[in-house]
Amino acid sequence: MPLFLDLKQQPAGPVVGAVADVLRRTGAVARTTIYSTDAEITDRALQQGDLIVAESRDLTRQRLLNLALAHRCEPPPRPGTWAGFELHRELTVTEQFTLGVGASEVVADLWDPESVQCFTSAPGSRVLGFAVNTEDDYRLATKIGLDAVLVDSPRAARQWR
Incomplete structure (x- = not known):
């Protein structure tokens, strides 16, 4: 196992x-x-x-944000590597401008078919969704092609298949 x-x-x-x-x-x-x-x-x-x-959290986050905001798969994934990130993640997006800083709180859904395709484009690379804790989230993770999920309750998750 x-x-x-x-x-x-x-x-x-x-x-x-x-x-x-x-x-x-x-x-x-x-x-x-x-x-x-x-x-x-x-x-x-x-x-x-x-x-x-597994790939570092910083590198995974950077690639996911590059995909979400610029539709670029950069930096390219390393072959044979797992990458993991939450299916839904609260983020603060900050913008620096001439007269200060603006910030927006968002719940980001960074795993989608485009990001999964990017991360799994290198041979043997796989993706993992964290905090998949509802049947709807599990169905979404399956639909977009995540290779594995982490759940808070394996007992509850057994009923989702």
Whole structure:
């Protein structure tokens, strides 16, 4: 069974080292993907050399926003990489102009068929939707082609299929 670990603990070095040791000892490296919103954790996991590490949150967000706002798949996805982001995400969009700054709060639905196609254009690349917690969200995730979802309640999600 595949395992997707979302590491949030600090400091990054000891946490990544301990997780890597457990994965190696249990033979789970090949079926485990490491993810984190913290770039230091992602960088440390990549330095291990043998861990499968999802694309950084910053890179995923940047590509999703480039797609949503400019319809450009930039930067191009790396082959064989997982990328994850919420199906719906509250964002603050800020605009700098001569006399100040403007800000707008939005609920962004950044995963759509165009973004899924971009992210999966590299061989072996896959996409994951976070916070898919209703049957409607699950149906949307399926419709747009997400490869996997993370849910708060696996028990409730079993009824959605």
